[in-house]
Amino acid sequence: MTRTDVPSGLRELAARHALLPLRIFLGVTFVYAGLDKLTDSAFLSATGEGSIGDLMRGVRDTSAIPAMVDMALKAPVGFAVTLAIGELLVGLGVLAGLLTRVAAVGGALISLSLWLTVSWAVTPYYFGNDLIYLMAWLPLILAGAPYLSLDSVIRSRLSRRTA
Numbered sequence: 001m002t003r004t005d006v007p008s009g010l011r012e013l014a015a016r017h018a019l020l021p022l023r024i025f026l027g028v029t030f031v032y033a034g035l036d037k038l039t040d041s042a043f044l045s046a047t048g049e050g051s052i053g054d055l056m057r058g059v060r061d062t063s064a065i066p067a068m069v070d071m072a073l074k075a076p077v078g079f080a081v082t083l084a085i086g087e088l089l090v091g092l093g094v095l096a097g098l099l100t101r102v103a104a105v106g107g108a109l110i111s112l113s114l115w116l117t118v119s120w121a122v123t124p125y126y127f128g129n130d131l132i133y134l135m136a137w138l139p140l141i142l143a144g145a146p147y148l149s150l151d152s153v154i155r156s157r158l159s160r161r162t163a
Contacts, residue, residue, distance in 0.1 A: 027095030034088030062121035097149020
């Protein structure tokens with residue numbers, strides 16, 4: 001099957017919606033991660049097995065920015081709740097396509113901070129998932145969600161008002 005065998009409308013439709021699988025994956029993943037943290041009493045503890053406190057103390061000396069970990073350790077439970085709510089809001093924003101670029105920047109910042117702290121010592125570097133998530137957010141930062149999104153609905157209504 002050659003490129004000319006595929007109807008141009010189908011190619012155009014596929015190109016228009018190319019970022020939709022990425023939006024769905026990142027959105028569902030971040031919603032799940034946020035809910036998982038918020039419902040895990042062990043994670044939402046300053047100490048103990050599986051706690052955010054123990055995790056942060058465990059990665060402190062191998063992180064790229066130990067001072068960032070030290071800040072989180074000043075209030076580990078507050079940090080964990082903030083992280084979880086951030087993941088939840090980012091995921092919901094990207095899934096709905098509402099303020100998609102802003103949500104994607106939030107997702108990228110979360111992924112960057114996790115890469116610089118939790119995943120920094122993973123070798124080889126490509127085994128650490130946080131760097132991959134950071135790179136996955138970049139297309140959504142650049143393109144937003146131009147189709148099948150609340151952003152596109154809002155943009156359409158605003159353009160009708162100004163016309």
